[in-house]
Amino acid sequence: MRRMPTYLHKLRLMKAEGKQYASCTELANYVRVDLIVVRKDIAMTGLAGHRRYGYRIDDLMEAIKRFVGWDQRLTATLIGAGALGSALLGYPDFQSYNLSIETVFDSDPLKIGHEVHGHEIYDINTIRQRLQLAPPKIGILCVSNSAAQQVCNQLVALGVKCLWNFANVCLQVPPEVIVQREVIAGGYAVLAAKIKASQENGAIASEE
Amino acid sequence: MRRMPTYLHKLRLMKAEGKQYASCTELANYVRVDLIVVRKDIAMTGLAGHRRYGYRIDDLMEAIKRFVGWDQRLTATLIGAGALGSALLGYPDFQSYNLSIETVFDSDPLKIGHEVHGHEIYDINTIRQRLQLAPPKIGILCVSNSAAQQVCNQLVALGVKCLWNFANVCLQVPPEVIVQREVIAGGYAVLAAKIKASQENGAIASEE
DNA sequence: TAGATTGTTAATCGATTAACAATC
DNA sequence: TAGATTGTTAATCGATTAACAATC
Numbered sequence: 194m195r196r197m198p199t200y201l202h203k204l205r206l207m208k209a210e211g212k213q214y215a216s217c218t219e220l221a222n223y224v225r226v227d228l229i230v231v232r233k234d235i236a237m238t239g240l241a242g243h244r245r246y247g248y249r250i251d252d253l254m255e256a257i258k259r260f261v262g263w264d265q266r267l268t269a270t271l272i273g274a275g276a277l278g279s280a281l282l283g284y285p286d287f288q289s290y291n292l293s294i295e296t297v298f299d300s301d302p303l304k305i306g307h308e309v310h311g312h313e314i315y316d317i318n319t320i321r322q323r324l325q326l327a328p329p330k331i332g333i334l335c336v337s338n339s340a341a342q343q344v345c346n347q348l349v350a351l352g353v354k355c356l357w358n359f360a361n362v363c364l365q366v367p368p369e370v371i372v373q374r375e376v377i378a379g380g381y382a383v384l385a386a387k388i389k390a391s392q393e394n395g396a397i398a399s400e401e
Numbered sequence: 402m403r404r405m406p407t408y409l410h411k412l413r414l415m416k417a418e419g420k421q422y423a424s425c426t427e428l429a430n431y432v433r434v435d436l437i438v439v440r441k442d443i444a445m446t447g448l449a450g451h452r453r454y455g456y457r458i459d460d461l462m463e464a465i466k467r468f469v470g471w472d473q474r475l476t477a478t479l480i481g482a483g484a485l486g487s488a489l490l491g492y493p494d495f496q497s498y499n500l501s502i503e504t505v506f507d508s509d510p511l512k513i514g515h516e517v518h519g520h521e522i523y524d525i526n527t528i529r530q531r532l533q534l535a536p537p538k539i540g541i542l543c544v545s546n547s548a549a550q551q552v553c554n555q556l557v558a559l560g561v562k563c564l565w566n567f568a569n570v571c572l573q574v575p576p577e578v579i580v581q582r583e584v585i586a587g588g589y590a591v592l593a594a595k596i597k598a599s600q601e602n603g604a605i606a607s608e609e
Numbered sequence: 610t611a612g613a614t615t616g617t618t619a620a621t622c623g624a625t626t627a628a629c630a631a632t633c
Numbered sequence: 634t635a636g637a638t639t640g641t642t643a644a645t646c647g648a649t650t651a652a653c654a655a656t657c
Contacts, residue, residue: 198586262597280484373592378406384581389470
C-alpha cells in the first residue's frame with residue numbers, strides 16, 4: 194500500500210516524458226524493488242495490462258488512485274501552522290491526491306491572520322464557529338505533543354471522524370474514529386536498525 | 402520495528418510519572434495494539450521481565466534502544482533548511498535517540514548565515530570543504546525533488562554511506578549506500594484506504 | 610488460592626518470492 | 634521464431650494471533 198504513491202510518482206514523471214506505456218520492469222528499476230513485487234502490486238488494483246507493451250500509463254494511474262481511495266475528494270482542516278504544518282501546506286502533491294486543506298488554525302497570535310502558502314491562518318478559538326455546520330472529513334494535527342489530545346477532542350466533538358496525527362502521542366479516541374499516526378522517529382528507527390545490521394553483516398541488500 | 406519508538410515514548414512518560422515498572426498491558430492500552438503484540442515485541446529485545454510486576458522501565462528503555470541501534474551515537478548533516486528541515490531541527494527527541502545533527506546546509510542566500518534552532522546554516526557550496534575530512538554518518542535530505550539526486554551525489558562523493566531522504570524521489574545510489582526514504586503521501590494513502598474500507602464496511606453493516 | 614503477569618509453543622494469515630505458462 | 638512482457642499458481646517466510654504453561 195505504501196508503495197502505491199511511489200509508482201504514481203514515477204508514472205507522472207514518465208507521462209511528462211511523453212510516454213504512453215509503462216512496464217513493471219521500468220517501475221521496479223526506479224523504485225529499487227523486485228520486478229515481481231511491482232507485478233503483484235499492480236495485480237491488486239485489478240488492471241489488465243498488455244503483454245509485450247506493459248500498462249497504459251493513464252489507465253494505471255487511474256487504477257492506482259481508485260485502489261488507494263484517491264478517486265474521492267476529501268476535505269481537511271490543518272491545526273498548527275508551525276514548521277511542520279507549513280511544510281504540509283507547501284506540499285504540492287496533495288491536490289493531485291484529491292486532498293483539499295480548506296482551513297488552517299493556530300493558537301499563536303503572531304500567526305493568526307497571516308497567510309501560509311495561500312491559506313489564511315484562523316484563531317483556534319474560532320474553530321467551533323467556523324466548522325460546526327460543515328465539519329471536514331479529516332483533521333490534520335501538527336500541534337505540540339502537549340496540545341494534541343485536547344485539539345483532538347475538539348475535532349471529535351465537531352464530528353471529525355478521521356485524524357492524521359503528526360504529534361508524538363497516541364490519541365485516545367472513540368472507536369469509530371480513524372487515526373493515522375505519523376512517527377518521524379519510526380523512520381529513523383528503521384534507518385538505525387539498517388545501519389546496525391550492515392555493520393554486523395557487512396554489506397547486505399537494503400530492505401524495508 | 403516502527404512500534405519501538407512509541408513504546409519508548411510511553412516509557413518516558415511513565416518514568417516522568419515516577420513509575421519504576423511497566424507491564425505489557427499498560428503499553429498495549431496506550432499504543433492501542435493487542436497485548437500479545439507488545440509481549441512479542443519486547444521478547445525480540447531479549448529482555449527478561451518480572452512476572453506479576455512487568456518490566457523495569459529503565460531496563461526496558463535500554464533494551465529497546467540497543468535493539469533499535471540507538472545505543473550508538475550517529476552524526477548527521479542536514480541539507481535544506483526549508484519548512485521541513487526546520488521542523489526536523491526543532492524536533493526535540495533526536496538527542497535522546499543519539500542522533501546528532503552537526504551541520505546544516507542550504508543554497509538560499511536569504512538563509513545562509515542565519516540560525517535555525519541553534520544551528521547555523523552554511524552555504525551548500527562549502528559542503529565539500531567543511532565535511533571532506535570527517536564526513537558524517539548520515540545525510541538528511543530535505544531539499545526539493547529536483548535538487549535531491551544532485552545533492553545525494555555530492556554526499557556520496559564525500560563518503561556519506563547512509564541517507565535519510567524526505568524528497569519525493571527514489572535516489573539512485575551505489576549498492577553499499579543505505580537509503581531510508583520517507584514518503585509523506587504514503588501515510589495519506591494508508592489513511593485514505595482506511596477511510597474507503599470503513600465506508601464499504603459501514604455500508605455492509607447498515608444493510609443488515 | 611486467586612489473580613496478574615511474563616514465557617513458550619503452535620496455528621494462522623498475508624506478503625513475498627519463485628517458477629513457469631500464456632501471449633503479443 | 635525469439636524476446637519481452639503480463640498472468641497464474643505454488644512455495645516460502647515472517648509477522649500476527651491464539652492457547653496455554655509457568656510463576657510471583
